[in-house]
Amino acid sequence: MSQLQPSRRAGTAIVVTALAASLVAGGAPAQAVPASSPAGQGSTWLAHQLNKNGLIHNGQFNFDDYGLTADTVLGLKAIGGQRTAVTRARKALAAHVDDYTTFQTDRYAGPTAKLLVVAQQTGATARHFGGVNLVKRLTARVATNAPIKGRIQDKSASGDFANSIGQIFAVRGLLKAGAPAGNPALGFLLKQQCGRGFFRLDFNSDTTATDQSCGKGDPADADVTALAVVELTAVAKGHPGLKRALGDAVRWLKRNQNANGSFGGSGPTSAANANSTGLAGWAFLTVRTCSRARQAAAWLSKLQVRGDLSATPLAGERGAIAYDRAALRAAKTDGITKATRDQWRRAGAQAAPALLALTRCRA
Numbered sequence: 001m002s003q004l005q006p007s008r009r010a011g012t013a014i015v016v017t018a019l020a021a022s023l024v025a026g027g028a029p030a031q032a033v034p035a036s037s038p039a040g041q042g043s044t045w046l047a048h049q050l051n052k053n054g055l056i057h058n059g060q061f062n063f064d065d066y067g068l069t070a071d072t073v074l075g076l077k078a079i080g081g082q083r084t085a086v087t088r089a090r091k092a093l094a095a096h097v098d099d100y101t102t103f104q105t106d107r108y109a110g111p112t113a114k115l116l117v118v119a120q121q122t123g124a125t126a127r128h129f130g131g132v133n134l135v136k137r138l139t140a141r142v143a144t145n146a147p148i149k150g151r152i153q154d155k156s157a158s159g160d161f162a163n164s165i166g167q168i169f170a171v172r173g174l175l176k177a178g179a180p181a182g183n184p185a186l187g188f189l190l191k192q193q194c195g196r197g198f199f200r201l202d203f204n205s206d207t208t209a210t211d212q213s214c215g216k217g218d219p220a221d222a223d224v225t226a227l228a229v230v231e232l233t234a235v236a237k238g239h240p241g242l243k244r245a246l247g248d249a250v251r252w253l254k255r256n257q258n259a260n261g262s263f264g265g266s267g268p269t270s271a272a273n274a275n276s277t278g279l280a281g282w283a284f285l286t287v288r289t290c291s292r293a294r295q296a297a298a299w300l301s302k303l304q305v306r307g308d309l310s311a312t313p314l315a316g317e318r319g320a321i322a323y324d325r326a327a328l329r330a331a332k333t334d335g336i337t338k339a340t341r342d343q344w345r346r347a348g349a350q351a352a353p354a355l356l357a358l359t360r361c362r363a
Contacts, residue, residue: 033080037359038301038319040081042352045305045319046072047085049345054085054092056345059338066100067111068345069093070118075349077121079356090122094130101137109141109152110166116173117231126177135177138170142181143188148207150181150188163202164192164224168231175235186242189228193245194218197252198225201266221266222256222276225249229283250287253280261295273324274303278351285354290361297357303328303347304355323347 033040049072051057056069073089076082093100093115101112116134119126127133141162143151152170154160167189174182193199194214201221204212229249236242257263262272263280281296303322309315313335320336322328323343336344 033356034359035081037355038297038304038306039079039352039355039359041306041319042304042321042348042355043076043079043082043319045317046076046345046348046352047082049341049348050085050089054088054090055096058342060342064096064099065342066093066096067114068342068349070100070114071346071349073118074121075353078353086122090118090124093118094124097130097132097134103156106154106156106158107137107141108154108156109138109162109170110154112138112141113152113166113169113173116177117169120173120176126173135174135179138173139179139181142170142174142185144184147210147212148188150184150186151203151207151212152185153207164189164199164221165201165227167192167203168199168224168228172231172235175239186239188212190241190245193228193248194220196220197248198222199228199249200224219266220252220256222253222263223265223269223279225252226263226276226279226283229253230279230286233286246287250283250289253283254289254292257292257295261292261297261299263296271324272299274300274321274347274351275323278321278347278354281351281354281357285357285360290357293354293357294361297355297361300351300354301358303351305331319348319352320344321348321351 033043035044049056055064055066056072058065069089070093073086073093076086097115101108101115112134115129116126116138119129119134127135141152141155143149143153152162152167154162167185171182171185171189174185191213192203198220200214200218201224229246232242233246236246257280258272261277263276264270264272265276269276277296277300281293281300284293284296300321303325305314305317305320309318313333314331317336322331327340327343331340
């Protein structure tokens, strides 16, 4: 997945590629994961990435990454355990709602939607999170008039960054909150599913066009498709159209899983990678397709830092998950550096929960 999302530091808008910006928040595990298991080790490593303030700090560019902090919170919550780390990060995000979701007069829909899901998943009050009513703020970013009724949209002088990733989070958050905008948001999201079953990443650029649905030539995106399954399965009850759409999405994922269990994304991330495989594996686990989930998890486990790491460049990094084999090979020589840690954190936040299949699914 190659979502572009604005990050702000010192009043300057910085656009960064966020491979794991869509981290899932799907159902909580039934029991605590063993600390020594692959998912448990991944969870421990992720918790240690939070600084003393409860945030993920990007050391390469020297800014607090609120989006990646939210992803980490959701990953930790979904795996289970790490309650202290989750609470500390949640409080940190509550103190920075505007820093993450606004910039001067700009208002960003995708970050607001993700933060709403964070609040809901961590037991916070979504209508008073850091003093902000996230349901009301997100509802204000949902279009009310045709032909884009239900579409989330940014209010920004620098452009509209909203896409299907934010739309998925918005649908989950608004439906969970019982907000009236939830159903229109769902209706617009279903238009982003293409005939073969996958969901596209980008909306139509022309917001005045009568047809706002997936068009011929729109690229398939495994990440967005898997995200829809993981995030929306929990809120599909009472929405038959959504249930059918998720069934079609799962069938598309099955048809497009590589023989070795891996997945690639789209465009520059089309090669097999931990982010795409993590999301797809989690999607299979969510709908109890255990054989497929284990295949994805087995592939991911080969990218995880494990074993005796003393006196190696990877000492202290047990549980980390590499984006791909090339990243793992480089880290065995150079360690996880200031320049590469961001990629490792994003891969870990998205892939570690998928490793639950190794202990939750029978071979």
